[in-house]
Every structure is written in C-alpha cells, then in structure tokens.
Amino acid sequence: MGGLLRAYPGIGYVMTIATVYVPVWLFVRRMPAREKLAPRLALLGAVHAVIAAALVVGVDASAAVAGPIEAYGSAATIITLLAFYAALPAFVLLVYDCSPWDAIICAAAGYTTQNLASSTIELLHMLSHPASTAVSGTDEFASGIAVYALVYLICHRLFIDRASRAGLGHGSRRYVIPMVAVLLVVIYFDTRVKLAVGVAGPGPLALSLRVVHVATCAFMLYAEYQIVYVGHLAADVAAERELRAEEERMWQLSQRNVDAINARVHDMRHAVTRTLAASGADIDRETLAEVVREIRVYDASVRTGNAVLDTVLSEKGLVCERSGVQLAVIAEGATLGFLMPADLFSLIGGLIDQVAAVAVAYPDPERRCIALSVRTVAGMAALHLDCPAACDAVLDLEPVMMVVERCGGTLASSCDSGMLAVDVLLPR
C-alpha cells in the first residue's frame, strides 16, 4: 500500500476524502434520510468519482512536474480540496433531510475530526521518525488506520454522540460562519505545515507547528460541541421557561375560577336555606333539601393548609366529578410548601389528569375512583395516586417527570392486580 501511495500520491487525497466521511456520517446518522435515496446516492457516487479522478490525475501531474512534496502545496491541489470541503454540506443535504445550517455544522465538525486524526498521525510520525521529510501515510498505512480509528472512537464518545443526541440545529447560528472561516484557515495551515516539513526538513519548528495544529483541531472540535450542546440546553431552558410561565398563568386562572365557583355556590346555598326557612311558603322542601345536598358536592373548597394545593384539588375534584370519577384526597398541605406554585400545579394537576383519564376508561363505573395521598415520609414529600385500571393503560407522565427531576425526586408507576399506582418522592 505504501508503494502504491508513493507512486500515485493522488490516491492519498482520495483516501483523505473517504476518511472525512466517517466522522461526518457519525454526526448525521441520527437524522432522517431523504426519500428516493438510491438515485441520490448514485449521483453522490458519480460526483465523487469525478473528484477522485481529478485529484489522482491533477495531483499526480503536479507531482510529476514539481515533485511530490510540492504537489501537496500546489494551488490546484488546495483549490480542489477546498472546493470539495465547501461542497460537503451540499452532499449531506442531498442525502439527509436537515437544514443547511445542520449540514454545515456536520460537515465542519466531521472535517475537524478528520483533520485532528490526520494531524495526530503526522505528529506521531514526526516523533517516531525525527529525520524523515516524508509525510506519513505512505510507509505506515496500517498504523495510520489504527490511529484514525482510535481518534474517531474517542471523539465519538466525548463529543459526537452527545452532540448528535442533543440534536443539531439548536446551536447559535452566528458562530457557524466564523467557525467555518477558521476551519478553512486550519485546512490551509495543515497543507503549509506538510510543505514546510517536506521542503525545509524536520526540526523543532516543524514539530511545534504540528503540535499547534493538533491542538487547534481539538479546540475547534470542542468549540463546535459547545456551540451545539450549549445551544441545545439554551433551547431547552427557553422552552421550559415558557412552559412554566404558561403553567403559572393556568394555576392563577384556576384559582380565580375556583374562587368564583365557591362564591356562587355559597350564595346559592344561602338562598336555598333562606327559602327553606321561610314559613308559609308553598315550596317543595324535599326537592330543595336535595338541591342543598347536591350543591354541597360542588362546594369546591378544599382546605389542606396550602392555598395552591387547595386550588388544584378543588378544580380537579370538580372535573373528576363531572367525569363520573370519585377523587378522594388525604393531603398534608405543608408537605408541598417548598414547591413553586407553577410546579405544584403541574405536578398534582398533571398526575390527577393522567390517572383520571385511565379511571374514566374503567368498565365498572362504581370502581372509577382515584385515591390521592400527600404526606411526609422519611424526610421526603411522598405522593401516591391509585385507581383500578387495565394494566395496558398508558400514562403520559413527561410533564410531571420534568417537575420531579427538577426537584431531584423519583417517580415510579406500576400496575399490579388491576390497580394502577403512581408514587412520587421529593426531597424537602
């Protein structure tokens, strides 16, 4: 292999392009592929065949005229490579369904990773062959592949996997263009370092330049990761902030609704009671007494010692009643006093909503009942809800989990012997 590369240095560049695609693929693999993939891949293959031919012929021609070292630094070679790297995002867009920004980020990050691996090989070569003017890749093909694999594995574990899981496209777009510009400078820097080694010979300066290049590539990769990952976190924080604001607004609205209902029910009960007390009035006392009993059910006032909890439970109690579900609550309000109102609203409201949806679907109407208990156990706030349910019932507890995780708590749901149970422990 080394002989082949010496004879046809252009093949080395073709292999370099191939090694770029490995990290780029690692970045993009979680993205959805476009439709009609086969013709797209065929087109991509054809384009790359042309590029490969251009490099092999062009670089080799340049090497034949000016020598292999000069071929690396020739304008034609550099321009061909830069054109390829500039087109790389377009190639990504051709195959994967993503935004142009995502494609640029993946291409830039993929190339940076490849450059880091390549530069690491050069550095190791210089350290192991201090007197050599040849660039690596010709005599140490097998070890070169091993270094590529090792560097890609490390970068994958440290950066690529996390960034692609976090989801690309959240990064701050304003940093992408400068990042790409720096990357182009790094590419140029790499070719000039190789030229310097080949022309001026090895030495401390060349070694220093190579070390600087390795460090620059590593820093570039870290910077790209920060742009993507921190951007993702910022997007998450923004979404959560919006959600909390909405929940705050919802619980305040609920409180106003419950207060209004309580006031009306209170007035109604007094009016009926006054009517019942009226002497000589020709009224159906039995019916009115029944009305008073019914009104009492809708007397939504709940007193747990926690105003927010009272509001949530009152509202949810009414909703459950209308749905034919009995909600029985034993709650020590002070237990949840440490929660922000919006969080408490999301937690209790969300839990009751989800469990009530399951309870409503239970075939026996008499057994559509939810029990909720809130108390302090082992220094923690303990919440328990249960209801009879079929054990294939599905709960969407994602919004509730957000609150639980934010508080450092634990949520466990289970279904055993026809009873669905959700248990939450929150540190106080």
Added chain:
Amino acid sequence: MIRVLMIEDDPAQADAMRALLTRYGDERNVRFDVTHLLSALEASTIHERFELVLMDIDLPGMSGLEAARELRSWDERVPLIFVTNLAQYAVRGYEVDALDFLVKPVTYGSMSVRLDKVMRVLARESVSAITLNLREGPMVIYLSELVSVEVAGHGLFYRLRTEAEPIRVRGTLASAEDQLSGAAFVRVSKSCLANMALIRKIDGNRLVMIDGSELWFSRARKKPAMERIARHLAGRM
C-alpha cells in the same frame, strides 16, 4: 373468615359499611366476621387479633387517631383503614402506619378497591420471618427487626435493630436477596440490602435507618432502588 373490627359511632354509617362488606364477600367468596364498636374507648379495652380494622377518624371522646396509636402499641401489623369525611383532610394516618383511607359517603367502588388491597396485604404478610443457619443452630429473625444485610469478604452480616453487633453468616447477597424476595427489602448497592420499612430518612445518596446506621446507594443502583422505595414508602397510604 376475615375478622374485621369496625369502630364507627354512626349506626347508619356502620350498617352501610357492613352491607358493603357483605356484598364484597358474596362477590369474592370471602366471609367477614365484623365486630362493631361505637367508640375508641371501647376498642382500647379489646386486645383481640383482627385481620382488618376500619376506623372512623372523627369519634367522640378518644379520636380515631389516638385509638389507632393505642392499637399499634399491641398490634403493629393489622391493616388499618381510616374512614373520614370529605371535608377532613391532612389526616395524619401515616403516623400510625395506616394502610389506606375511605372518604364518606363510602361507595361500594371505593370500598371494594380498598378491600382488594387488604386481601393482597394479608396474602403477603405470611412472610414475616426468616431462618438463619448459624454454627450454633438455626436462628429465627423477624423481618421487622432486620435493618439491613451487607456482604463483606465471604460473610453476610445481618444487622438487627435490637442487637449491637450484626449476625455473621456464610453466604452470598444473592441468596439473601432470594430469601427476602416478597419482603420489603431493596438492593441499594452491590453489597447491601436495606429494609424499606425501617428507613428513617433519605438524604441524597444515603439512607439513614431507624437504628442510626447509614447505607449508601451505588450510582448504578440508585435509580431502580429509589423507584422501589417510592412505591413502598409513598404507596403505603
């Protein structure tokens, strides 16, 4: 036959609950022998064993809570269900290890759901002690006394809350875990089982047990262990 102690000062309410018990018994082929008392004071004079206690919280004279404390002084394990009004919240039934609660007016649906839970608890409570094979001979350990089981070297150390020194036995933690399956024990780390019923406090990555000993979660086991603990601690009323 399940012996039930019902403490309810309202005869009408008591009759209604008795009817619900009868209906449940007919449907599930279970017989209930109900002893009805009108006050907690009467209950404090009875020291018979029952399989279930239904107790109104709002009793004349001694409250249901006080009566429950009295009951727990001589029967720690009988399932206890409080019956309470809709307007009465913040019941501190957990202080007396109540199993569950019913809200008046008691419907058959809510009663049958609670009774299903009682039946499961009664079936489970057959596992209350284990036997250890010591050099001196077999030794019975009540699970209510067993705080934790830890492994060190080739030995298993059973820590009891009534003993200053743990009991050392040869064996593996896996075998101890098998022996304790069905009981309220949770693996908190590679080398330790904790009795969830004897947890006093959960503080970050450590459990403080009722005897003051501290057990630490391992990173890998913390999440599943906490889920199990949540189901146990939060689920028991």
